[in-house]
Amino acid sequence: MNFPKYSMGIGDRFAHQGKAQLAAFVRAKALGVDVTPVWNKSNREHNIVHSEPASVRAEADAAVRSLNWTGAYFVDADHIGLQTVDRFIAASDFFTIDVADFIGKAADDATLADFVAHYSRYAVAPLRVPGIEGAFQVTVQQIDAIGRKYLRAVIEAGKVYRHIEAAKGRDGFVPEISMDETDSPQTPVELLFILGAIAREQIPVRTIAPKFTGRFNKGVDYVGDLAQFEREFNDDLAVIAFAIKEFGLPADLKLSVHSGSDKFSIYPAIRRAIRRSGAGLHIKTAGTTWLEELIGLALAGGEGLRIAKDVYAQALARFDELCGPYASVIDIDKSNLPAPGDVANWTGDQYAATLRHDQANPRYNAHFRQLLHVGFKVAAQMGERYTDALQEYEPVIAATVTENLFDRHMKRVFLDD
Numbered sequence: 001m002n003f004p005k006y007s008m009g010i011g012d013r014f015a016h017q018g019k020a021q022l023a024a025f026v027r028a029k030a031l032g033v034d035v036t037p038v039w040n041k042s043n044r045e046h047n048i049v050h051s052e053p054a055s056v057r058a059e060a061d062a063a064v065r066s067l068n069w070t071g072a073y074f075v076d077a078d079h080i081g082l083q084t085v086d087r088f089i090a091a092s093d094f095f096t097i098d099v100a101d102f103i104g105k106a107a108d109d110a111t112l113a114d115f116v117a118h119y120s121r122y123a124v125a126p127l128r129v130p131g132i133e134g135a136f137q138v139t140v141q142q143i144d145a146i147g148r149k150y151l152r153a154v155i156e157a158g159k160v161y162r163h164i165e166a167a168k169g170r171d172g173f174v175p176e177i178s179m180d181e182t183d184s185p186q187t188p189v190e191l192l193f194i195l196g197a198i199a200r201e202q203i204p205v206r207t208i209a210p211k212f213t214g215r216f217n218k219g220v221d222y223v224g225d226l227a228q229f230e231r232e233f234n235d236d237l238a239v240i241a242f243a244i245k246e247f248g249l250p251a252d253l254k255l256s257v258h259s260g261s262d263k264f265s266i267y268p269a270i271r272r273a274i275r276r277s278g279a280g281l282h283i284k285t286a287g288t289t290w291l292e293e294l295i296g297l298a299l300a301g302g303e304g305l306r307i308a309k310d311v312y313a314q315a316l317a318r319f320d321e322l323c324g325p326y327a328s329v330i331d332i333d334k335s336n337l338p339a340p341g342d343v344a345n346w347t348g349d350q351y352a353a354t355l356r357h358d359q360a361n362p363r364y365n366a367h368f369r370q371l372l373h374v375g376f377k378v379a380a381q382m383g384e385r386y387t388d389a390l391q392e393y394e395p396v397i398a399a400t401v402t403e404n405l406f407d408r409h410m411k412r413v414f415l416d417d
């Protein structure tokens with residue numbers, strides 16, 4: 001299955017913004033840049049809003065029909081495992097196989113010994129990877145340690161891959177392997193031997209999502225050392241190109257950046273790296289679009305603004321419940337959250353300016369934004385009150401959704417000079 005060089009994961013909680021999102025890709029295409037849309041929705045998200053994977057397929061197909069999109073597009077079963085994959089099989093043609101839970105679990109001794117013996121050839125002499133300055137002094141102990149940490153996870157990925165392959169055929173889907181939802185980032189050397197393990201497991205992986213250095217909090221900018229990120233990102237690209245040749249992995253294997261929305265400060269580094277290396281890229285966004293829905297509702301005024309304010313008031317009242325599942329990917333200082341009584345008096349413009357990710361605007365509040373990011377459960381529980389408002393105020397919401405995706409995301413990652 002052909003999977004184009006540049007792709008972007010998109011998605012929205014309530015399956016109403018398919019067209020508005022696709023419109024951003026239409027704009028990029030008109031400017032000569034082909035980016036492939038991949039509608040993603042995780043199992044966790046489906047469970048929170050009580051939706052089924054078929055609704056994502058329906059949303060994507062309808063958007064493609066209505067905008068006459070003739071390019072490729074995909075529907076991603078995001079962060080699935082053996083326990084959760086089945087309900088995604090029919091609707092999806094991209095599978096993000098998440099094996100982070102198996103990192104650090106032991107593979108059996110014979111399999112580990114076999115892995116170490118196979119790759120100990122890289123410990124004989126300094127290992128040079130084209131594109132990376134200097135050489136890695138890899139030791140057998142290091143390969144053993146990487147095997148102990150990651151081999152079991154890759155074996156699990158193989159099980160999930162073959163489970164999907166049995167249903168859809170080898171050419172019927174794009175497999176991604178994700179290891180981003182874990183505590184410590186993978187180094188380029190770890191990534192190299194993880195890819196070695198994936199090759200031995202015979203998974204024709206097309207995108208790999210490591211955990212990068214720094215914090216990738218939901219809906220807000222990157223926090224970390226920009227120079228270190230850039231070095232690591234470039235090294236990861238070099239390692240992937242090397243692994244493709246060394247291990248016979250698919251020639252179009254590319255990096256996948258998860259929680260990629262709103263990471264404005266690292267976009268220039270990513271753009272430079274893919275331009276310089278000629279590598280492909282998959283970058284996932286989704287939550288950012290739900291926040292644009294709220295911005296659009298606020299700007300629309302009337303019932304739209306009332307809903308936006310209610311979502312905030314309820315999210316604040318349910319702070320612990322809503323933030324709990326996302327604790328490792330948000331940093332909210334409660335003392336920086338506005339009082340609901342104040343918010344109640346805001347105009348739509350004030351609400352939008354506080355929420356919109358424009359760091360140059362003095363009203364912008366990253367704490368407010370992160371709380372609302374995890375507050376979509378409140379909107380889900382509003383049921384038709386919320387989705388009726390999405391219909392009623394569609395034009396203003398669609399404009400904010402498209403503008404955010406195109407101007408603040410796609411343009412900065414793929415187009416700007």
Ligand SMILES: [Zn+2]
Binds near residue numbers: 258
């Ligand atoms: Zn992820």
